[in-house]
Amino acid sequence: MRILLIEDDEKLCDTLKYQLEQEECQVDVCLDGRAGLEAMRTQAHALVILDRMLPGLDGLGVLKKAREENVQTPVILLTALGELQDKIAGLDGGADDYLVKPFAFQELMARIRCIVRRPPAMMERQNLVFGDLKYDAQQHILSCQSKSCTLSKREGKLMELFLSNPRQTLPRGTILSRVWGADAEVEDGNLDNYIHFIRRRLKTVESRVHLKTIRGIGYRLEESHV
Secondary structure, eight states: OEEEEEOSOHHHHHHHHHHHHHTTOEEEEESSHHHHHHHHHHBOOSEEEEESSOSSSOHHHHHHHHHHTTOOOOEEEEESOOSHHHHHHHHHTTOSEEEESSOOHHHHHHHHHHHHHSOOOGGGGSEEEETTEEEETTTTEEEETTEEEEOOHHHHHHHHHHHHSTTOEEEHHHHHHHHHOTTOOOOHHHHHHHHHHHHHHHHHTTOSEEEEEETTTEEEEEEOOO
């Protein structure tokens, strides 16, 4: 599981990174709010651990901007502010959970496990929209203005993943895990084939949205403005 840790306390970052890695997590660290927001926009993570008090842009500001841009990654907000109104502000601002400092690492792990056990968001059963593109996840229909086509089940899962994480670079390993399953034995060529299928579907509906190859990493869904 890949986790983004946005925290300006370097000592706490080092400790949490080490502890999470012992739990077989991959951890990316950002020490200020603006860098953290950019990482949320451009990288795919299973979970974000976000400090509320950050330099540059505070945690609530990061959370608000990310949610406004349709970044749906689950967020646990860390803070020394434990009053009821502070918790309400964090949860209403888009956090999925709220943990007051100081905290036991075992409690953080329990909350992480709780979040990752949750079923996928209801968004997967609704229309997903990015740029001029719309995908009906129930009917498996991809459309752009007056043109449309039907996707296979696997193509649909890929499209849901990309449309749920627009403008974010999705590593190949993340895509394989989310679409085929963490324990599935899938050859890289299989993913390449489905990426080709998705690109062909986008061309069929004449969308300005396209899949960009990020060499050595994975793929990113972008919109051309030409």
